[in-house]
Amino acid sequence: xxxxxxxxxxxxxxxxxxxxxxxxxxxxxxxxxxxxxxxxxxxxxxxxxxxxxxxxxxxxxxxxxxxxxxxxxxxxxxxxxxxxxxxxxxxxxxxxxxxxxxxxxxxxxxxxxxxxxxxxxxxxxxxxxxxxxxxxxxxxxxxxxxxxxxxxxxxxxxxxxxxxxxxxxxxxxxxxxxxxxxxxxxxxxxxxxxxxxxxxxxxxxxxxxxxxxxxxxxxxxxxxxxxxxxxxxxxxxxxxxxxxxxxxxxxxxxxxxxxxxxxxxxxxxxxxxxxxxxxxxxxxxxxxxxxxxxxxxxxxxxxxxxxxxxxxxxxxxxxxxxxxxxxxxxxxxxxxxxxxxxxxxxxx
Amino acid sequence: xxxxxxxxxxxxxxxxxxxxxxxxxxxxxxxxxxxxxxxxxxxxxxxxxxxxxxxxxxxxxxxxxxxxxxxxxxxxxxxxxxxxxxxxxxxxxxxxxxxxxxxxxxxxxxxxxxxxxxxxxxxxxxxxxxxxxxxxxxxxxxxxxxxxxxxxxxxxxxxxxxxxxxxxxxxxxxxxxxxxxxxxxxxxxxxxxxxxxxxxxxxxxxxxxxxxxxxxxxxxxxxxxxxxxxxxxxxxxxxxxxxxxxxxxxxxxxxxxxxxxxxxxxxxxxxxxxxxxxxxxxxxxxxxxxxxxxxxxxxxxxxxxxxxxxxxxxxxxxxxxxxxxxxxxxxxxxxxxxxxxxxxxxxxxxxxxxxxxxxxxxxxxxxxxxxxxxxxxxxxxxxxxxxxxxxxxxxxxxxxxxxxxxxxxxxxxxxxxxxxxxxxxxxxxxxxxxxxxxxxxxxxxxxx
Numbered sequence: 045x046x047x048x049x050x051x052x053x054x055x056x057x058x059x060x061x062x063x064x065x066x067x068x069x070x071x072x073x074x075x076x077x078x079x080x081x082x083x084x085x086x087x088x089x090x091x092x093x094x095x096x097x098x099x100x101x102x103x104x105x106x107x108x109x110x111x112x113x114x115x116x117x118x119x120x121x122x123x124x125x126x127x128x129x130x131x132x133x134x135x136x137x138x139x140x141x142x143x144x145x146x147x148x149x150x151x152x153x154x155x156x157x158x159x160x161x162x163x164x165x166x167x168x169x170x171x172x173x174x175x176x177x178x179x180x181x182x183x184x185x186x187x188x189x190x191x192x193x194x195x196x197x198x199x200x201x202x203x204x205x206x207x208x209x210x211x212x213x214x215x216x217x218x219x220x221x222x223x224x225x226x227x228x229x230x231x232x233x234x235x236x237x238x239x240x241x242x243x244x245x246x247x248x249x250x251x252x253x254x255x256x257x258x259x260x261x262x263x264x265x266x267x268x269x270x271x272x273x274x275x276x277x278x279x280x281x282x283x284x285x286x287x288x289x290x291x292x293x294x295x296x297x298x299x300x301x302x303x304x305x306x307x308x309x310x311x312x313x314x315x316x317x318x319x320x321x322x323x324x325x326x327x328x329x330x331x332x333x334x335x336x337x338x339x340x341x342x343x344x345x346x347x348x349x350x351x352x353x354x355x356x357x358x359x360x361x362x363x364x365x366x367x368x369x370x371x372x373x374x375x376x377x378x379x380x381x382x383x384x385x386x387x388x389x390x391x392x
Numbered sequence: 393x394x395x396x397x398x399x400x401x402x403x404x405x406x407x408x409x410x411x412x413x414x415x416x417x418x419x420x421x422x423x424x425x426x427x428x429x430x431x432x433x434x435x436x437x438x439x440x441x442x443x444x445x446x447x448x449x450x451x452x453x454x455x456x457x458x459x460x461x462x463x464x465x466x467x468x469x470x471x472x473x474x475x476x477x478x479x480x481x482x483x484x485x486x487x488x489x490x491x492x493x494x495x496x497x498x499x500x501x502x503x504x505x506x507x508x509x510x511x512x513x514x515x516x517x518x519x520x521x522x523x524x525x526x527x528x529x530x531x532x533x534x535x536x537x538x539x540x541x542x543x544x545x546x547x548x549x550x551x552x553x554x555x556x557x558x559x560x561x562x563x564x565x566x567x568x569x570x571x572x573x574x575x576x577x578x579x580x581x582x583x584x585x586x587x588x589x590x591x592x593x594x595x596x597x598x599x600x601x602x603x604x605x606x607x608x609x610x611x612x613x614x615x616x617x618x619x620x621x622x623x624x625x626x627x628x629x630x631x632x633x634x635x636x637x638x639x640x641x642x643x644x645x646x647x648x649x650x651x652x653x654x655x656x657x658x659x660x661x662x663x664x665x666x667x668x669x670x671x672x673x674x675x676x677x678x679x680x681x682x683x684x685x686x687x688x689x690x691x692x693x694x695x696x697x698x699x700x701x702x703x704x705x706x707x708x709x710x711x712x713x714x715x716x717x718x719x720x721x722x723x724x725x726x727x728x729x730x731x732x733x734x735x736x737x738x739x740x741x742x743x744x745x746x747x748x749x750x751x752x753x754x755x756x757x758x759x760x761x762x763x764x765x766x767x768x769x770x771x772x773x774x775x776x777x778x779x780x781x782x783x784x785x786x787x788x789x790x791x792x793x794x795x796x797x798x799x800x801x802x803x804x805x806x807x808x809x810x811x812x813x814x815x816x817x818x819x820x821x822x823x824x825x826x827x828x829x830x831x832x833x834x835x836x837x838x839x840x
Contacts, residue, residue, distance in 0.1 A: 092508075096459065097500035100492060103466060107489030110469070114481020114556075121470025121477075122791035129802045132467050133809065136460040140813070143456035147820050190474065192793040349482030350550075350558030357486060364493030371501040378505075391508050 045354045049112035050344035054324040056108055060101035062313045067091040067098055069227015071165025077242040088392035090234040090383040111357045115347035116331045123191040127207045131171045138164035146392050173219025177212030181268040182333035185340045203335045211268045218257040225250035226312045233305035236382045272326045282325035289318025399799035400472045400790045407464055410810050414458035416764050420586020421451045422526040429519045443609050446829040452507045453820050474791030476779055482558045483549050484539045491535035499528035534575055541571035543780050545640050577629035580621050585760040587618030592757035595750040606829045615734035622727045638687035644774030646698045647710045648717040658683040658695035666714045707776040716769035723763040
């Protein structure tokens with residue numbers, strides 16, 4: 045049951061990254077691909093119906109983590125205190141930017157929200173990536189099952205690192221470029237005209253960068269946490285996930301070459317999903333690694349809630365999850381086809 | 393001030409209070425929008441859809457602020473209240489997880505369709521979107537109230553050998569009698585907020601002499617719903633809530649009433665100032681025996697006073713608890729009277745000519761906001777010094793690794809963010825009101 049919940053929580057977080065990733069990506073590229081007000085409304089119109097639901101995957105993953113592994117949630121959230129609030133404030137700013145922009149037809153008003161939308165969209169994947177970097181590298185968990193971490197120390201790896209060191213910043217950059225590349229494919233798929241052309245041009249560059257950063261990040265991970273790859277021979281799921289993300293990557297480049305952007309977008313979704321699944325499989329059962337001693341690691345086995353709660357949660361999870369997937373399918377079907385900037389006052 | 397607990401409590405109280413200004417309106421409006429859309433479908437009259445369209449725009453702005461101010465609350469469980477989360481996550485993680493799965497996905501999927509979809513959808517489809525938002529937001533409310541109810545009156549749990557609190561019976565936890573009563577009370581109160589806002593809008597337009605058709609409609613819907621729900625919020629739901637407090641939190645009841653001595657035929661204090669140091673109420677006006685009746689159903693019941701309990705179990709902020717309760721109950725009574733008068737004049741056909749009452753309806757729209765805020769203050773101050781009643785003290789719930797400086801910084805950060813949000817909210821709502829209700833063809837409605 046504990047192992048199952050480890051996978052359910054990981055799956056929901058991975059779905060979150062794929063889903064919110066594309067609208068983060070659209071936000072990162074917003075100012076680059078859309079120059080006029082109409083073009084920017086096209087970008088916002090493309091993600092408008094989805095972004096809020098995409099973010100719910102984060103809240104739902106958090107809820108699942110809470111019910112299944114409360115010790116991990118408590119240690120992680122309080123340990124990353126300031127970094128986490130920076131992340132939440134960025135989420136708030138971004139939500140307000142998307143929702144408030146359309147309300148006033150004024151150039152300055154809209155430039156302001158375009159700016160805050162872009163800044164928060166850049167900050168968020170860097171912070172989420174750095175968070176993943178921290179999970180991979182480990183944190184100074186002690187015998188009490190808690191830790192406290194400064195935002196930075198000397199930017200080196202070691203038993204007492206900061207939230208930001210060279211490794212976590214690298215993972216943050218990798219995340220930034222990856223979701224930007226993911227978002228460029230979404231925009232190329234959903235838009236036409238100049239926005240489509242610019243997204244198309246950017247996507248080639250971005251996916252080249254993704255390849256480079258992926259190799260760098262994978263090598264750096266072997267320095268930050270050598271144990272990650274040691275699990276590989278014993279983790280069949282990691283092999284499967286590796287196959288998925290390599291396949292996804294191939295599909296991305298195939299889609300780019302044939303100019304089939306839905307295909308490429310699905311490929312990039314599979315790339316992100318597979319990469320995160322491979323990471324989770326290599327880490328299992330560790331959820332939060334201690335840099336001080338392996339005995340202090342929080343794992344799927346020692347950090348879970350009671351068995352009855354886990355069983356009960358599974359029952360409603362099995363009802364709720366298909367419902368959530370159903371809404372996603374319904375939304376994509378309802379908003380199928382290329383997006384067109386709506387009339388003033390009738391959309392984002 | 394160097395005590396982290398002080399900042400943790402201030403931050404949660406402040407952010408939760410601010411947040412709830414928005415969902416109480418959207419939950420109430422969600423039902424009112426469903427009613428308006430249903431009337432529009434039934435009668436085929438465009439004026440109902442015009443009214444719904446105006447309120448959907450107000451709803452959209454409030455919903456956005458509600459979402460962004462709600463996110464930090466979910467995070468604070470882990471960041472600021474780490475021990476509480478570690479100890480009770482196996483129980484309250486259930487309802488918080490279900491809120492995401494069953495309510496948030498539903499709301500977020502249909503929000504866009506409600507706000508932007510009127511032309512794309514059939515009238516029935518748009519009604520369906522309104523229904524989905526109502527269902528989603530009220531489901532969300534249930535999961536939050538059920539979580540709070542566990543903290544007020546924990547049931548369905550077991551304390552494990554390692555000291556953590558674990559789920560023992562899902563249904564006992566989910567259908568906690570405290571949750572059912574508190575939910576009814578809270579949701580009905582949100583409809584009161586919505587109704588007062590709708591009625592105030594109608595009164596404003598009537599007094600100004602603009603949008604007369606819409607003004608009339610809003611006055612009618614607002615005051616009829618306001619009257620019905622103002623009564624329901626007091627009887628039976630408020631009354632039942634009071635009896636639950638009397639039964640399970642007698643110390644909180646004594647503090648709410650500023651009652652120090654025990655005894656039968658307890659009087660209800662209408663007015664007076666608690667002087668906790670001298671253990672008395674100053675300048676009291678009391679109705680004899682009524683508190684005994686309200687709490688236990690007979691005029692002769694003994695109602696325990698604070699002195700009967702050890703002082704370390706008293707709520708820490710008796711003054712604030714006392715005033716919150718009296719403000720809530722006082723405003724609740726006033727709201728019934730006001731809406732009663734409005735409905736009476738509406739029935740006589742004189743409401744839109746009775747200017748003093750229209751002024752009163754316009755100026756009264758903050759009352760339900762104040763009353764719900766005070767109501768939550770009663771609930772939360774009354775629960776002290778416990779975080780989970782009888783099981784975990786508030787002082788033991790905070791994150792051990794987060795210091796006062798960090799928490800002070802984030803609290804101040806929230807203060808800044810909320811000031812900016814308030815200004816933006818006022819600006820956008822002001823514009824919507826100036827814009828007024830608009831018919832489907834983009835022209836003003838009901839210009840006289």
